[in-house]
Amino acid sequence: MSDAAASGRGPNRHRSNRHRYGPWRGGPDPLAPPFDVREALDALGEDVLAGGSIRDALRDLLRRGLPGETGRPDLPGLDELRARAARMRRDASRRGRLDGAVTSAQAKLDQALAAEREELAGRDGDEARFAEARLDNLPRSAARAVSDLSDYAWASQDAERIYREILDDLRGDVLDQQFRGMRDALRGMQPGADDAQRQAANQAVKDMLSDLNGLLAKHARGEDTTQAFAEFMDKHGDLFPEDPKNVDELIDALARQAAAAQRLMASLTPQQREELQGLMAAALGDPDLAAQMAALSDNLRALRPDLSWERGERMRGENPLGYGEAADALAELADLDDLLDSLGQQHPGATLDDVDVEQVERALGAGAAQDVRRLQQLERELERQGWLVRDSGGMTLSPKALRRLGQTALRQVFEHLKDGGRGEHDLRDAGASGEATGASRAWQFGDEQPLDVVRTVGNAVRRSVATTGPRVPGARTPRGVRLEVDDFEVVETERRAGAAVALCVDLSYSMISEGRWGPMKQTALALAHLVATRFPQDALQIIGFGRHASALSVEQLAGVEPDYVQGTNLQHALKIAGRHLRRHPDGEPVVLVVTDGEPTAHLAPDGDAVFMWPPLPETIRATVAEVDALTRYGAAINLFMLGEDPGLRRFVDAVARRNGGRVFTPGLDRLGQYVVSDYLKTRKGRRG
Incomplete structure (x- = not known):
């Protein structure tokens, strides 16, 4: 036996330990996840941006499942399982007579x-x-x-x-x-x-x-x-x-x-x-x-x-059922009724945990039970990965998911913005929060300002000439320019003045009945994400108003539902907007109002809301008083009028003349573009 063979280092041993790696070709990837969690999250986001509440969006996702490439559900939802259970119930009810x-x-x-x-x-x-x-x-x-x-x-x-x-x-x-x-x-x-x-x-x-x-x-x-x-x-x-x-x-x-x-x-x-x-x-x-x-x-x-x-129960069919057969049929109907109820997820606080997987397997088979387990796993994965959080009311989107939702809303808004020069929405560097002064300075460790490319290259060329001397005729010219750390210069910027922004959005019932709820929510989420990511020095407050008004966080905005009580209390919204602007006196005051109806409510001295249609003179006077207060403070009120209500048209025109703001009448598909563009344009102004 050779030394190599005795030591175990012979060629045979090398051959046996040799491995080759390549793409998996044996069918579906065995390590692939059973579903795409991000795809599920994006589907949730679409429903929320269309105007749905977070809990309704999650419930609808679980009901319809995740679509596959062929249009068939890649992950069947509860509705498909419920339809199968309903067919089985119809068949069971036709089994025969109970007598x-x-x-x-x-x-x-x-x-x-x-x-x-x-x-x-x-x-x-x-x-x-x-x-x-x-x-x-x-x-x-x-x-x-x-x-x-x-x-x-x-x-x-x-x-x-x-x-x-x-x-x-x-x-x-x-x-x-x-x-x-x-x-x-x-x-x-x-x-x-x-x-x-x-x-x-x-x-x-x-x-x-x-x-x-x-x-x-x-x-x-x-x-x-x-x-x-x-x-x-x-x-x-x-x-x-x-x-x-x-x-x-x-x-x-x-x-x-x-x-x-x-x-x-x-x-x-x-x-x-x-x-x-x-x-x-x-x-x-x-x-x-x-x-x-x-x-x-x-x-x-x-x-x-x-x-x-x-x-x-009413049983149909010609075959007379014996006592045991009839009781078994009714027990099966009762089980299917319970299954239909749990799969329907209609009762308050319903969760997938309410679905008895063993009952699903007994009634619909092992495949259906596996589909339910996958849906439960999807819900758990959304929570485990930090996209959903559970509170007393059930599941809701986490801040991480809301950031993704805002990013999606902003991207959809910017798809309509063809004029890239109207704002800095394309800028991704930290220097976007400052304006160039025309000067530059040497780069220092930790600087995030953009590089001054011309001055940087010029420094390298001048240093190279100073080091090698003037060019000798016939001598070989070196290729390119070598950059050293000392060559780099960055553009000097000065910090822009921040803006104090109040976005007042109408939450009255007419907004959802006329199909304006989704565009309004998408616009507000897009603006909130833009301010948070591109203009962090700005102070944004979103104010929703129906019969009353209140400030809304991004989380509250994503889950907000229509105020089914009549009333459009713009006066209360402008009062809250004025408080927000005064808390940020160094910011450029920006007030944006999205509404589809004239003011029909105002706050009485005791704090209760007074509603009347047609509007009371007191309501108009109270609203105009808040407009005048904002005007004296130096805030322009730009109004985005949805619909062609004559009373609203007269009111917004009067406010624009009184305040000096502007009136926009965007279509629903361009509401976000108008609001975001106006914000980008208005914040560049200076208080007089």
Whole structure:
């Protein structure tokens, strides 16, 4: 063996440790995330910028899912799952008629009576005639007839067998509907069993019910039932194929079945209900057994009162359903109703945690359950990555997400701005907050001002000439110019005067009814992002006004909803704007008003809002007084009028003449462009 081989450094070892890397070609990337969180966030942002609230936008995203490249949902939403559940409910409601147990009992009773009469017709004697007379006088009600025949001595074995089937089948259906494993325990009650077998099986059922009711009573009293539950399952666990792990799971399974039985009774007509109750009483036979079953129903109803115990259902279809089939169909309908409610997410405070994934899997399959888990994961990822935060009202956008939302709004506004010279919206350097003086100075570590390229290159050329001397004819000329640190110079700037900006936005109901809510919100978010990122020395306050006015943070603005109370209180908004401007006396005062209606409300001396339409003279006077106060302070009020209301036109024209501001009538698609452009232009002015 060579040294290389002995040391493990031979060529074979090198070959075995050689790895090659390249693009994955085996299908979908196994490491790719199940969805694009940023895509989901952008979808949320579109809804918010269109005028929706944050919570509504999140709910709508989860309802419609994320679209794929082919137009089919890459991540199906709750609406698609809900539509599947609704189709299943329609199919379940057409499964058949609920009175099958009554009609089946009546048909079997007719067969038994026919067989008995045939047997009696071949016999002589008074006993046979007396039996015929008794059969002729049976009540027309199947339940009463079955009860009256409980002590009848049957002449025909076939007739007796059919009669026993009526009782045994219904008894088995009733108990098996409540206890899924009861069929095996009831074998001793099947036709052909002797009295001893029947009594033993009957006693076993009563013992189980007694133990069960005792366990539920302990649980209802708040006692620790851990040991009692274990003992009960050791003794009777084979009757519960659901294999519950604790008392609550046992109660859930039993209550669901018991509620379905009660819903079956509530779904029948009074006559059908009376018939079925009579047949069940005859089938159970033993009063103690019937009492235990009634006590169980009462216990379960008290422990799970939120289930639909008394709600009737209308079933369609030709096929008569037996007792167990009918109760199962109604239990399935109840489950689908609960599933539809949780998938609908309509109740206050609804979250994806309300959706029972196991219930989804039972009803719609494993694929649907996986879709719900992915939606839950999407919601968690949005929160984990810091895009959503949870408060007392549910989920809302985080400051990080609001910055992205503002950036999107500003980008959409700037898409309409073709004249790049109207403002510094393209500047990305920190020097954008200062104006060039025409001078330059040597660069120092930490400077963020733009480089003076001409002076920097000139310094390098002059230094190079001073170092190498004048150019000698015929000598080789060096390529390019080498820059040294000492060559760099930056443009000197002076800090611009900041601006104090008040953006007053109309939040009245007419803004949303006329489709102006989304453009207004997008405009305000775009302006807020522009000020925060490009002009941090400016002080912006957004003021929303309906019947009252209030200052809004960016978070509040993103989630703000229309004021459904009538009133346009511009006077209150201008008063708040004046306070904001006076808190920043060194800033250029800028007041921008976006509204679609003339003032119809003002503040009374006691602070309450006074509303009237047409506007009261007091409202106009109070609003004009605030206009005059801002005018004296030196603030120009520029108004952006949405719509062509004649009263609003007269008012804004009068304000413009009185204040010296301007009036704009932009289309909704260009509102953001007008407001942002006017802000950029106005802030360059100087107070007189």
